[in-house]
Amino acid sequence: MLNSVIVVDDEASIRTAVEQWLSLSGFSVQLFARAEECLAQLPRHFPGVIISDVRMPGMDGLQLLERVQTDDPDLPVILLTGHGDVPMAVEAMRSGAYDFLEKPFTPQHLLGSLRRALEKRQLVLENRKLHQQADLKSRLEGTLLGMSHGLQQLRRQVLELASLPVNVLIRGETGSGKERVARCLHDFGPRAGKPFVALNCAAIPESLFEAELFGHESGAFTGAQGKRIGKLEYANGGTVFLDEIESMPLAQQAKLLRVIQEQKLERLGANQSIAVDLRIIAATKPDLLEEARAGRFREDLAYRLNVAELRLAPLRERREDIPLLFEHFARAAAEKLGRAAPPLSASQLAQLLVHDWPGNVRELANAAERHALGLGSPDLEVAPAGQSLSGQMEAFEAQCLRAALRQHGGEIKAVMEALQLPRRTLNEKMQRHGLVREDFIGRE
Structure with a gap:
């Protein structure tokens, strides 16, 4: 649970009182007499809440709220107001303030508002982190x-x-x-x-x-x-x-x-x-x-x-990645020439899958570029050492299943029709090759 609080008030007595209340309740408190000082030291993605007086010399609480809203609209700001400032504070809440407390206020009232604001802030930061992780994962999958x-x-x-x-x-x-x-x-x-x-x-x-x-x-x-x-x-x-x-x-x-x-x-x-x-x-x-x-x-x-x-x-230990990598390199090479990459025939795909690739991804990229340039495929080993016929057939079958699942976005019925397989047979083959439908949804 977050426990960081910034208190901004030009009255030293109020700063001291609020700090004592919050510290006794387990909060980490940072005090500022001026809004300008708070903004100068406010970290990005501050993991807490700001409590600020409305009327202060220099930048007032409403101006502080506006600046905070510009940089981080989800950062909760609780305003402290005098009796005559209540209409102004209500208007500020419409502009994004989390809450306002009319002076004098009780510690219980302050703590209740603060805990609700911190719960909201924690949810916001957790959601941001999840989105950031999802974005990084997506970018990494493309790299x-x-x-x-x-x-x-x-x-x-x-x-x-x-x-x-x-x-x-x-x-x-x-x-x-x-x-x-x-x-x-x-x-x-x-x-x-x-x-x-x-x-x-x-x-x-x-x-x-x-x-x-x-x-x-x-x-x-x-x-x-x-x-x-x-x-x-x-x-x-x-x-x-x-x-x-x-x-x-x-x-x-x-x-x-x-x-x-x-x-x-x-x-x-x-x-x-x-x-x-x-x-x-x-x-x-x-x-x-x-x-x-x-x-x-x-x-x-x-x-x-x-x-x-x-x-x-090495590439020979992850043969199921070969078609995807080959397609990527071939398409990139073809785009440089302003043309479409020629399709792979079944026999060419089979050759790619059984070749031993001693030069790994670098060798595969070279072969894909030659293919995109229309220079033909390099001489590939048809049966590398240690790769049995059954092993070659298994690799080819896995790739056919993977290609169909990707093409149809994980839609099992469409894959069954494309490969002319009954549901039970398709399920058995997917299980044997470690293929999960959810991994292909949205990838067509």
């Missing part, structure tokens, strides 16, 4: 595409971790979308308005690594002309994405560990520390702890980076 159980779980994890101030380690094969996931962790969290700096550790020569990461002062080494801001300092307040972190030289690992621990860095050739506020998201294909046991990575840094871990499943 991390897929209907597989693994992708749905990944999206839930990303939404949970995005708002938490913890470092994250992303593990996945080449081409599985590690940078896209890192970008989502940044974009859907409180650092979204700050820089997102991506760095591939394997692409930087060891001799340049320190200067690239930490920057340098003029004359720090031969050729260092002028001061240079490093990637870590540039990302202050935001997120640094270190891809292929296992390739970072051991000497720089020690310096990165110090930055993470102390939230400070030193440019090459400098003696002064610079405070930085960073979130580190690292990505790797191998297990960092195994790399540490082999002497190729610092174990203490591995633990610092792996506060939370996200594992990206």
Whole structure:
């Protein structure tokens, strides 16, 4: 239950009396003598109620109400009025004031009005939070595409971790979308308005690594002309994405560990520390702890980076996402050319579903672009190792069911007619493939 209250009154005796009453009842009270001071310190989405006198020097209570209504029309304002101000207060309630209390008022009357206003405020804030979460979920579904159980779980994890101030380690094969996931962790969290700096550790020569990461002062080494801001300092307040972190030289690992621990860095050739506020998201294909046991990575840094871990499943483990991803990439490529993407035949779809996709999403995107450009499909494995005929048939059947459910918005009768299946058979197949009608409603 919310318990924050702001009291605005130019009379010190009333402020003191109201504070005593409310504090004894368990409320957290903040006092202001002037409305201007209240507005200057009023946080956005204030989780409470404002109680304000009507007649005050400078900005009066009605003007305060008007300003509050402009910024947050759902923030309850209770007005305190003298006898002659009652008609004015009634008019103010029509303009959005929650309640008015005529002086002198009893503590019970004040507490009753305040508790009702706080209940209303709590419902408003909870509703806003639900809408915000629904909006974030919808945006994320359009960014991390897929209907597989693994992708749905990944999206839930990303939404949970995005708002938490913890470092994250992303593990996945080449081409599985590690940078896209890192970008989502940044974009859907409180650092979204700050820089997102991506760095591939394997692409930087060891001799340049320190200067690239930490920057340098003029004359720090031969050729260092002028001061240079490093990637870590540039990302202050935001997120640094270190891809292929296992390739970072051991000497720089020690310096990165110090930055993470102390939230400070030193440019090459400098003696002064610079405070930085960073979130580190690292990505790797191998297990960092195994790399540490082999002497190729610092174990203490591995633990610092792996506060939370996200594992990206390879495409071959989530084949049901292949058609949706292929369609997305093909349509995007076709739109650039101002044309419609050619449809996939059943045999082409079957090939996509049974191919092993060693290059994961990156390879699939390339194949989709070739298809959209009319360059044909690349040579795909028809029967990858470990993929039996029955497994291929199961994958194809699941995709046919999923496509029909999506096309008809989850309408079971329409799916039965389209696939020419009796109700019982369709239900059994949907259950076997983990398909739920509600997941497709409104997706046609």
